[in-house]
Amino acid sequence: MYRYDEFDHAVVRERVEEFADQVARRASGALTEDEFKPLRLMNGVYLQLHAYMLRVAIPYGTFNSRQMRRLAHIARTYDKGYGHFTTRTNIQYNWPALTDLPAILSDLAEVEMHAIQTSGNCIRNVTTDVFAGAAEDEIEDPRPWCEIIRQWSTIHPEFSFLPRKFKIAVIGAEKDRAAIRTHDVGLQIVKGDDGGTAFRVFVGGGQGRLPHIGQEIASAVPAADLLAYLTAILRAWNLLGRRDNIHKARIKILVASLGIDAFREEVDRHYATLRREDLRIPEDEAERIKAYFAPPPFEDLPKVSAPFDRALLADPDFARFARNNVRRHRQAGYASVVVSLKPVGGVPGDITADQMEAVADLAERYSFDELRAAYEQNLVLPHVRLDDVPAVWRALRQAGLATANADLATDVIACPGLDYCSLANARSIPVAQALSKRLADLDYQEKLGPVRINMSGCINACGHHHVGHIGVLGVDRKGEEYYQITVGGSPDEQAALGDIVGKSLPSEEVAPAIQRTLDRYLQIRAEGERFIDTVRRVGPEPFRDAIYETLDAANA
Amino acid sequence: MLQTLEGIQNGLRLSVTTPLEEVEAAAAAEDVLVLEFDAFRDGRGFSLAAVLRERGYRGQLIAAGKVLPDQARHLRRSGFDAVELAPGADRAAWARMDQAFSAAYQPAVDPDPSIWRRRRAAANDRDLDALADRLNRETAGKGAAEIVKAALDPALGLKVGAISSFGAESAVLLDVVAREKADVPVVFLETGQHFLQTLSYRTQLTRALGLTDVRLVTPDAEEKATLDARDDLWKTDADACCDLRKVRPLARATAGFDALITGRKRYQASTRADLRPFEVLDGVLRINPLAEWTGDDVEAWLDARDLPRHPLVEQGYRSIGCWPCTRAVDDGEDARAGRWSGMDKVECGIHLGKRKAA
Numbered sequence: 001m002y003r004y005d006e007f008d009h010a011v012v013r014e015r016v017e018e019f020a021d022q023v024a025r026r027a028s029g030a031l032t033e034d035e036f037k038p039l040r041l042m043n044g045v046y047l048q049l050h051a052y053m054l055r056v057a058i059p060y061g062t063f064n065s066r067q068m069r070r071l072a073h074i075a076r077t078y079d080k081g082y083g084h085f086t087t088r089t090n091i092q093y094n095w096p097a098l099t100d101l102p103a104i105l106s107d108l109a110e111v112e113m114h115a116i117q118t119s120g121n122c123i124r125n126v127t128t129d130v131f132a133g134a135a136e137d138e139i140e141d142p143r144p145w146c147e148i149i150r151q152w153s154t155i156h157p158e159f160s161f162l163p164r165k166f167k168i169a170v171i172g173a174e175k176d177r178a179a180i181r182t183h184d185v186g187l188q189i190v191k192g193d194d195g196g197t198a199f200r201v202f203v204g205g206g207q208g209r210l211p212h213i214g215q216e217i218a219s220a221v222p223a224a225d226l227l228a229y230l231t232a233i234l235r236a237w238n239l240l241g242r243r244d245n246i247h248k249a250r251i252k253i254l255v256a257s258l259g260i261d262a263f264r265e266e267v268d269r270h271y272a273t274l275r276r277e278d279l280r281i282p283e284d285e286a287e288r289i290k291a292y293f294a295p296p297p298f299e300d301l302p303k304v305s306a307p308f309d310r311a312l313l314a315d316p317d318f319a320r321f322a323r324n325n326v327r328r329h330r331q332a333g334y335a336s337v338v339v340s341l342k343p344v345g346g347v348p349g350d351i352t353a354d355q356m357e358a359v360a361d362l363a364e365r366y367s368f369d370e371l372r373a374a375y376e377q378n379l380v381l382p383h384v385r386l387d388d389v390p391a392v393w394r395a396l397r398q399a400g401l402a403t404a405n406a407d408l409a410t411d412v413i414a415c416p417g418l419d420y421c422s423l424a425n426a427r428s429i430p431v432a433q434a435l436s437k438r439l440a441d442l443d444y445q446e447k448l449g450p451v452r453i454n455m456s457g458c459i460n461a462c463g464h465h466h467v468g469h470i471g472v473l474g475v476d477r478k479g480e481e482y483y484q485i486t487v488g489g490s491p492d493e494q495a496a497l498g499d500i501v502g503k504s505l506p507s508e509e510v511a512p513a514i515q516r517t518l519d520r521y522l523q524i525r526a527e528g529e530r531f532i533d534t535v536r537r538v539g540p541e542p543f544r545d546a547i548y549e550t551l552d553a554a555n556a
Numbered sequence: 557m558l559q560t561l562e563g564i565q566n567g568l569r570l571s572v573t574t575p576l577e578e579v580e581a582a583a584a585a586e587d588v589l590v591l592e593f594d595a596f597r598d599g600r601g602f603s604l605a606a607v608l609r610e611r612g613y614r615g616q617l618i619a620a621g622k623v624l625p626d627q628a629r630h631l632r633r634s635g636f637d638a639v640e641l642a643p644g645a646d647r648a649a650w651a652r653m654d655q656a657f658s659a660a661y662q663p664a665v666d667p668d669p670s671i672w673r674r675r676r677a678a679a680n681d682r683d684l685d686a687l688a689d690r691l692n693r694e695t696a697g698k699g700a701a702e703i704v705k706a707a708l709d710p711a712l713g714l715k716v717g718a719i720s721s722f723g724a725e726s727a728v729l730l731d732v733v734a735r736e737k738a739d740v741p742v743v744f745l746e747t748g749q750h751f752l753q754t755l756s757y758r759t760q761l762t763r764a765l766g767l768t769d770v771r772l773v774t775p776d777a778e779e780k781a782t783l784d785a786r787d788d789l790w791k792t793d794a795d796a797c798c799d800l801r802k803v804r805p806l807a808r809a810t811a812g813f814d815a816l817i818t819g820r821k822r823y824q825a826s827t828r829a830d831l832r833p834f835e836v837l838d839g840v841l842r843i844n845p846l847a848e849w850t851g852d853d854v855e856a857w858l859d860a861r862d863l864p865r866h867p868l869v870e871q872g873y874r875s876i877g878c879w880p881c882t883r884a885v886d887d888g889e890d891a892r893a894g895r896w897s898g899m900d901k902v903e904c905g906i907h908l909g910k911r912k913a914a
C-alpha cells in the first residue's frame with residue numbers, strides 16, 4: 001500500500017489549514033455562500049436534506065486497518081455511529097456538525113486520508129478493480145497508476161474549475177470490474193507495441209440525466225505519456241465544454257456532439273503542443289510508487305486447503321458463503337473474501353462503527369493488513385489464506401457481516417435517495433429494503449445466479465440504475481414517488497444502457513414486479529445463461545410482459 | 557508570487573469565453589494580455605493561459621474580473637503574472653492563499669519544482685554523483701562532441717539544456733551542441749544589462765548554427781521593481797544584482813532540466829581550476845565539454861569552423877558579460893580580468909551552487 005512521505009503529509013495538512021481559512025472567511029462574510037460552496041465541495045462537504053454530509057476518499061478503494069479504525073472512530077465521535085460506502089469507493093458521514101469538520105479532517109490526515117476532491121467540478125477520486133493485485137487475469141496492478149493520477153490531479157492548477165465533475169477509472173485486466181465505460185475517462189492497461197505498459201483510453205462515458213457509454217479514443221497510449229494525454233483531453237473539454245447548462249456540461253455531451261473522431265482531433269492538437277516532457281512521469285517516481293504495491297509476502301501454499309474443505313463439508317452455511325463470496329486468487333492457497341454490506345432488509349452500503357472495527361481486525365490478522373472498498377458498495381479482504389477463510393467467516397458472522405449474497409439479486413446497489421438527499425425525487429432505501437426482504441431466500445437467489453439490481457432516487461443516477469441488469473429509478477409523478485424500471489443494462493466490458501420497459505410503478509409494486517422479472521428469466525433461460533445473457537438474447541419484451549402482467553390484469 | 561494590480565490601463569482585454577484561436581491570434585501582437593473571468597467558476601482562463609504559455613507567449617498575462625483569492629495559486633501556476641483587483645480587495649487573503657501550499661504535485665507552467673522533481677532531486681543527488689563519475693571515466697580522453705553525445709544518450713533519460721552568454725567564446729560550445737542536436741534548449745540570461753552587440757550576435761549566431769530553441773530568461777519584473785528599479789544595483793552590490801538578474805532567473809528557467817551544458821573552461825578562472833567534464837551542482841548534472849580546452853583551442857576551432865565572432869572581440873573584449881561589469885583587456889592580461897574589474901568578484905554565482913534558497 002502507498003505510504004505518505006513528507007510531501008504528501010504536507011499537502012493534506014496544508015489543505016486542512018486552507019479550508020479552515022475559507023471557513024473563517026465564510027463566517028466573516030468575506031466569502032459569499034455562492035463563493036464558498038465550490039470550495040467546500042472540493043473538500044467533500046455537501047449540504048444534504050437534514051444536515052451536512054462529509055465524503056471521505058478511499059483512493060482506488062485500498063486502505064488498511066488503522067485507517068478503517070479511524071473511520072470507525074469518526075463515525076462514533078462525530079456522527080451517529082455508522083458510515084455509508086458509495087459506488088465510488090468513498091465513505092459518507094451523514095450527520096457531522098460543520099464545526100467538527102476541521103477536527104475530522106485533521107483526524108483523517110493523521111492516518112493519511114483526506115476528503116480532497118470527493119466532490120465539486122474537479123477530478124474526483126480515481127477508482128479501480130476491487131481485486132487489483134489479487135485477480136488472476138490481471139496483466140498489471142492498476143493501483144500505482146491510480147496513485148500517480150491521484151497525485152497529479154490533486155489541487156490541479158488548470159483543472160480545479162472544470163465545466164463539471166470528472167471521474168477516472170483504471171483497470172488492469174480485460175474483464176472490467178470497475179465500470180470504466182461509465183466514467184468520463186476509462187483506462188485499461190494493455191501491452192504497447194514495444195511490450196511496455198500502455199493504456200487503452202475510453203472517453204465520454206457517464207450516467208446522470210443523459211447517460212452515455214464511453215468510446216475508445218486511443219488504443220495504446222504509452223504509460224510515460226499518460227498524464228500528457230489526460231491533460232490534452234481535459235484541456236480540450238475545459239475549453240470547449242458547455243457551461244451554460246449544467247446537464248450538458250459533462251465531457252460525454254461534448255464527445256457526443258462533436259463525434260469521437262472530431263474530439264480525438266481536438267485532443268491530438270493539444271497533445272501536439274503540450275510540453276510533454278515536463279509531464280512525462282519520471283521513471284524513478286513511477287518505480288518508487290510501484291514498489292509500494294509489490295505483492296505482500298505470500299507463503300508457498302498448496303492449491304487446496306484441508307481446513308477449508310472440511311468446513312465446506314461440515315457447514316452448509318459456510319459452503320454457501322464460500323460459493324458466493326469467496327473469489328479465486330492468483331496466488332495458490334489464497335482467496336479474496338467479499339464482505340457484503342447488503343444484509344437482508346438493510347441499507348445498502350451502511351456499516352456501523354463496531355462492524356468497521358471487526359473488519360479492520362480481520363484485515364490486520366488475515367489479509368496482510370489490506371482492505372478494499374468495492375464499487376458494489378461492499379468490502380473485500382483481498383489476500384486471505386484458504387486455511388483462514390472459515391475463521392474469517394465465523395468472525396464476520398458474529399459481526400453480522402456474513403451475508404452470502406455477493407453479486408446475487410439482493411446485492412443491490414442503491415443511492416441514499418430521499419431519506420438523505422436534497423435532489424431526490426423518491427426514496428431508494430426503503431424500496432431496496434423491501435426488495436431485499438422479498439428475495440431473501442438464498443436458495444432462490446442462487447438458482448437465479450448473478451444479477452445486478454441498481455436503484456437511484458433521481459435521474460442523477462448515483463445508484464447506476466442505467467447500467468444495472470435491472471435498474472430502478474425514482475421519479476416524481478405529481479408529488480408521488482414512482483419508479484421506472486429498466487432491463488439489460490451492464491457496466492462491464494460489454495457496457496450497455498438498460499431499456500425502459502414501460503410506465504413507472506408505485507413503490508409497493510417495485511419488488512413484486514422485479515420478482516416476476518426474475519421468475520420469467522428462470523422460465524425462459526437457456527442452459528448456462530446468466531440473467532443478462534438471456535436479456536441480451538431475447539430483448540426486453542418478455543420482461544415487460546412479466547412486469548406489467550398484474551397491472552394489465554387489474555386494468556382489464 | 558502572483559502580483560496584485562489595480563486599474564490596468566494598457567494591454568488587450570479579452571473575456572475567458574473567447575475561443576482559444578482568437579485569443580492566440582490576438583495575443584501574438586500584444587505585450588500585455590488581460591483575461592477577464594466572467595465567473596470564478598469558469599475555469600477556461602486557466603487553460604487559455606497554460607496553452608498560451610506552452611505555445612511560447614512571453615508577454616504579461618493578467619487575470620481580471622471574478623476571481624477569488626483561493627484561485628491565486630491556480631492563476632500563478634497556469635501562467636498568469638498578475639491579477640487585477642478592485643480597490644479595497646483583501647490583498648492579505650490573496651497573499652495567504654497564494655502561499656497556502658509549500659509544494660505542488662504536478663509540474664505546471666510556473667517554475668517551482670513539483671513534488672515529483674523534489675523527491676527526485678533528493679534521491680538523485682546520490683545517483684547523479686555516481687553517474688557523473690561514470691561519465692567522466694567513460695569520456696576520459698575524448699573530445700567535446702563525444703562528451704555532449706554521452707549526455708544526450710536517450711538511454712540516460714536526461715532532460716538536457718544548455719546555457720550560453722553568447723559572449724566571446726560561446727560560439728564553440730553552441731556549435732558543438734548544434735551539431736549533435738539543434739533543438740537542445742539554450743537558455744540565455746537576458747539580464748537587461750547586455751551590450752547591444754551581444755543581442756545582435758545572439759540573433760546572428762542562432763541563425764548561423766540553426767539552433768531552434770533559444771530561450772530568453774528575464775529577471776522577475778516584481779523583484780526587479782523592488783530591488784533595482786533604477787538599474788544601478790551593480791554599482792553598490794554586484795552580488796545582489798547578479799542574484800536578481802542571473803542566479804534566480806536561471807534557477808527558474810532550468811527547474812525542468814536534469815542536466816545543463818555549459819561552456820566553462822579550467823583556464824578561465826581560479827575557481828574553475830579543477831573543473832571536470834561532468835559534475836553535480838544542486839541536484840543537476842553540469843556538463844562542461846570544453847573543460848580542458850585552452851584559449852588557443854578555442855581560437856583554432858573558431859577559425860576552422862569559420863564561426864561568426866562577437867563584434868566586441870575586435871575592440872579588445874575577451875570575456876563578455878553585462879556592460880557595466882565588463883571592460884576590454886590588454887593583450888597581456890587574463891581574459892576575465894575585464895569582468896567585475898576592480899571588484900573582489902570572479903563569478904556571478906550561477907556556477908557556484910546555492911548560496912540561499914533561490
Ligand code: HEM
Pocket residue numbers: 046048053085086087088092164165167182183184205206207208209250414415416420421422423460461462463464
Ligand atoms: C447524498 C448526496 C448526494 C448528492 C447530492 C449527489 C449528487 C449527484 C449529482 C448531482 C449527480 C449527477 C452528476 C451529473 O450527471 O453530472 C450524481 C451522480 C453520481 N453520484 Fe452522486 N450524489 C450523492 C450521493 C452519492 C452516493 C451515495 C453515491 C454512491 C453510492 C454517489 C455516486 C454517484 C455516481 C456514481 C454518479 C454518476 C456519475 C456519472 O454521472 O457518471 N453519489 N450525484
Ligand code: SF4
Pocket residue numbers: 415416417418421422423424425456457458459460461462463
Ligand atoms: S441519485 Fe439522486 S437521489 Fe440518489 S443520491 Fe444521487 S442525487 Fe440523490
Ligand code: SF4
Pocket residue numbers: 747749790793794795797798799801802877878879880881904
Ligand atoms: S554582471 Fe553586473 S550588471 Fe550583470 S547582473 Fe551581474 S552585477 Fe548586474
